Amino acid sequence: MAAVVASDLVTPLKRPFPNDGLGDENNNNNNGGATPDEKQAPRAVARRRDADPAAALAAARHEFGEHGGVNMSIEASATFTMAALEGTEAAYCTASGMSAISAVLMQLVGAGGHVVASRCLYGGTHALLSRFLPRVSGVTATFVDADDEAAVRAAVRPGVTRVVYVETVSNPTLAVADVPMLARVAHEAGAKLVVDNTFTPVVVSPARLGADVVVHSVSKFVSGGADIIAGAICGPASLVNAMMDLQDGALMLLGPTMNAKVAFELSERLPHLPLRMQEHSRRALAFATRMQGLGLRVAYPGLPDHPHHARLGAMGNPGYGFGGMLCVDMGTEDRANRLMHHLQNTTQFGLMAVSLGYYETLMSCSGSSTSSEMPPEDRARAGISPGLVRMSVGYNGTLEQRWAQFERALALMQPPQHHPKAAADRDADTAGNNHRKH
Incomplete structure (x- = not known):
């Protein structure tokens, strides 16, 4: 088997734009390739434009493959x-x-x-x-x-x-x-x-x-x-x-x-990471807004009442939203697991998994999964509720289709009073399927 040889050093990459806000204020190329009209724009606006990650990726060196392939x-x-x-x-x-x-x-x-x-x-x-x-x-x-x-x-x-x-x-x-x-x-x-x-x-x-x-x-x-x-x-x-x-x-x-x-x-x-992040963010904001409208305890930086909404808006690259992650606090681990059970197994809204960034919506109860290494007292100090459901919002299917699935699952959490037997049967079916770390 042929040996794999590593180069001795990483060759430093040239910055994709001459001025990225971190270099010399007197850099003569501080317009980053802007047109004459764009050079008249305020410096801060120009810097934000030049820093667009999608443009940076496109500006990175790209060559045909060894045999001329794209x-x-x-x-x-x-x-x-x-x-x-x-x-x-x-x-x-x-x-x-x-x-x-x-x-x-x-x-x-x-x-x-x-x-x-x-x-x-x-x-x-x-x-x-x-x-x-x-x-x-x-x-x-x-x-x-x-x-x-x-x-x-x-x-x-x-x-x-x-x-x-x-x-x-x-x-x-x-x-x-x-x-x-x-x-x-x-x-x-x-x-x-x-x-x-x-x-x-x-x-x-x-x-x-x-x-x-x-x-x-x-x-x-x-x-x-x-x-x-x-x-x-x-x-x-x-x-x-x-x-x-x-x-x-x-x-x-x-x-x-x-x-x-x-x-x-x-x-x-x-190449399509920027497009994916835009849609993750768009869906997450729509779901967070609607969930909050139903009275759920939602954490999402894109919501105006999030304590760091303005901060992320100021730090973020324009056009990419506030990210694809949101949290719903169901209060207890049992209620969190019941909701995720219905979202996965009854309405097919998403999947229970500890990863994130997938085209499907992925859900986990953080206290018993991705944060389970932390002692209970550290989780409490960090503000991680036992019933906190972390959602990585996907983008497949239509938004309205997925929202209808979420609403249906949520309704099953509060069964109508005139169907006591059906509610009991549903709870019995759920009992053995609580989400655990995997």
């Missing part, structure tokens, strides 16, 4: 880039989202270092910071309300804190991180801001807002097919190259490199 050839290489999506100098694609997160933290924090992290994170990341890294490398982590600047500042230890770590939109509570504020606090303390952007690719570009490193679970929205496990690290070329150092690099020595065939499959999905 698709690229599969290359037996272990180095791939995804930097155009996030507007960073370089990127490295990994075998999973957790491998991307783990490698970045090991590289940046080091033995005995300190991390300030949001108290609401994906359960695997929380366990990594609260249990695994402390055990194997003496890393300590302080979990705080990332929305409280004073709390973040108080938690930072100058000279000791290496990383401030957050998710752009928290899993599963959907709180929106103030990336510019957190970047400012981190940098003043000599630390790096690392942001997990898994929930909002294209919707938000954290690196353009001050984040030093952006990580992804590519398995989710970027893939879109619920059939690939992959991750990505996007950041400065200096960091990516250091992580590939033969003697001291976490990527080189831990070996979490993405398979070449997986990289090829993902390259075919990236």
Whole structure:
């Protein structure tokens, strides 16, 4: 079998636009290829236009395949880039989202270092910071309300804190991180801001807002097919190259490199990621608005009464909405499981699964699935209710068709009083089918 050879270094990518809001204010090319008329537009508007991830992806180098085909050839290489999506100098694609997160933290924090992290994170990341890294490398982590600047500042230890770590939109509570504020606090303390952007690719570009490193679970929205496990690290070329150092690099020595065939499959999905995110967002906003109208307890950043609605609107890339994730709090785990049972098995609204970003709507009760690694007291502090149903809103079928399915399932949660036997039969059928982590 032929050996797969990795290049020694990741070649730094040129930024897709000369001015992305992070460079020299005196850059003579600061119009990013704008027409003469567009050059008269306000600088902020021009910067937002130039930062459009769809345009960045289209501007990335594209060549015919080795034999003249319109698709690229599969290359037996272990180095791939995804930097155009996030507007960073370089990127490295990994075998999973957790491998991307783990490698970045090991590289940046080091033995005995300190991390300030949001108290609401994906359960695997929380366990990594609260249990695994402390055990194997003496890393300590302080979990705080990332929305409280004073709390973040108080938690930072100058000279000791290496990383401030957050998710752009928290899993599963959907709180929106103030990336510019957190970047400012981190940098003043000599630390790096690392942001997990898994929930909002294209919707938000954290690196353009001050984040030093952006990580992804590519398995989710970027893939879109619920059939690939992959991750990505996007950041400065200096960091990516250091992580590939033969003697001291976490990527080189831990070996979490993405398979070449997986990289090829993902390259075919990236061009329609912006379109998919637009429709995910459109459907999620429609469902959240209607659910709220029925009196349900809904969390969605696109709703005007969400505490971070204006923040995400200001940070987001224009035209991509507020993301495809919403939460419905049913109060108890039993009620959450009953609703999901009817949504999957009775009305075919969606599927019970712990992933997200699929064309079908996926649902999970976060407290007993994706956040189950967290101790109950930590889940409570993070605001994760036992009955919180996380929904990744899909886009197949028509909106009205899916809404009718949701309404029917919800009606089965409150059976008519004149059908006691039917209601009892339904509850009996449901009893053995409660959702659990899988």
